[in-house]
Amino acid sequence: MAPKQAHGQTFIERRFDMTKGRVAIVGTGFVADLYMRSLASFPEIEVVSAYDINPANRARFCGYWNIRPAQDLEQLLSDQSVALVLNLTNPASHFTVSKACLDAGKHVYSEKPLALSVADARELCELAAKHSLELASAPCSLLGEAAQTAWQAVRTGKIGTPYLVYAELDDDFIPRAPYTKWRSESGAPWPYQDEFAVGCTLEHAGYYLTWLIAMFGSITRVISATGDLIPEKPIGNAPRAAPDFSCATLYFESGTVARLTCSIIASHDHRLRIFGENGTLEIARSWDNNSPVKLRRRYALRRKLITSPIATRIRLKQPTHPKVGRWGAASMNFALGPAEVLSAIAESRANRLSSKFALHLTEATLAIQQGDGVHEMSTRCPPIEPMDWARTS
Incomplete structure (x- = not known):
């Protein structure tokens, strides 16, 4: 679970059923830490598990953030409590991982780009529509x-x-x-x-x-x-x-x-x-x-x-x-996108x-x-x- 972090700013906080606020992460590389720090600003969102194809990366990330590691993608997707999967893999894997998540009935928020071809991106959108699932991609700075x-x-x-x-x-x-x-x-x-x-x-x-x-x-x-x-x-x-x-x-x-x-x-x-x-x-x-x-x-x-x-x-x-602190060249809350998807699901809105x-x-x-x-x-x-x-x- 993402550690709580105090913020001096006040904000309009969206409340929803915690079951709908449970997310899992696929891909535990560099950007995953930025998501974890951002997710700490939304205490109603819980990160329940994470998976990476590299066991060392998975162990490092899960150990640091005290998150349950999934042994494979199938195990992560079998958790019925997970509402949204954050696809933070490298771009070449975005299409394959997002497709597997949608096929498993999970809403997906993917790092950019959605896919490396328009045909693959279109296939994902059609699959999401077929299963009545949300599919979104970064960046989310538009919501900032x-x-x-x-x-x-x-x-x-x-x-x-x-x-x-x-x-x-x-x-x-x-x-x-x-x-x-x-x-x-x-x-x-x-x-x-x-x-x-x-x-x-x-x-x-x-x-x-x-x-x-x-x-x-x-x-x-x-x-x-x-x-x-x-x-x-x-x-x-x-x-x-x-x-x-x-x-x-x-x-x-x-x-x-x-x-x-x-x-x-x-x-x-x-x-x-x-x-x-x-x-x-x-x-x-x-x-x-x-x-x-x-x-x-x-x-x-x-x-x-x-x-x-x-x-x-x-x-x-x-x-x-x-708001979140500055990491290198960026001072963005990467969790605004996942929070928007979860809020839309909970509120039955677009x-x-x-x-x-x-x-x-x-x-x-x-x-x-x-x-x-x-x-x-x-x-x-x-x-x-x-x-x-x-x-x-």
Whole structure:
């Protein structure tokens, strides 16, 4: 069970039957510790077991967090008290593990991407629908305070009509960083071979794609280009390294257009800027749920158009969600996604992180990674509801 952790922030706490708040983890690597620390902020959610194909990893993780180890996936899935399985395996295993969980009648929350092909992602969504199960995927930062604040500002017309978005997800020169020494809280190494093989686009683009899809609707067209600029990155048994740079132009059904860049070469930059007719919204850190959302208004002054040099911070008046500490470059509550799925199940309502949303996100991300020019999107997702605490200010 995740250890309790005190938080100074107040928040709207969702209560539900504890039987529906029992989860199991498959994959006990680096990211699993981030989930455990985040789950500690939701004491109504209990982690009852964990499994990893590597016995040493399983023993390390379960021993550190005092969780019952499952000897195999079948044993974990046979526990009738488990409502939701968190699929935290490496990306190449996401499809197989999620399919096994759905076949066993379990709701699934998967780390990103949902699958490594649109066909596999679509198969998972169809399987979930067939069995009336929830299927969702990371990232869940859309549910965080920074994203919800920015979205509320767009909805209430703070910048007028939003026309253009610049989104940056550059992580500095990672191939030259001491990544072999990076360890999680329980001692798991950073999975650098998987990271370089899967690539920064599949790993990171979703952090802003989810925000933009929620704000501006489904993506209708993706135009992308990529580059593998540092080919000597370690990738284990993978056939080749994924691109370490991508740049995409995204066309949304609302008419808004966005430019999204991802790289592990350019200096660290996680800014988001939304340009509207009356001003600009600015967020400096996409991986920080509490990153300030700032507004710069635009004025017509005599014969000039002036953008205010002074940015005003926009805040929500009501409590939002539990915050967590900073781990490396991130200060995100990874449990917001699982908590949303469990709450939706308990309340018999639509899950904000629906399978159609996950499928649309997967297709868009893969289209950017492929970098083969114009991709007309084949999927759409239904409108997404803002969090209750972000509906008004």
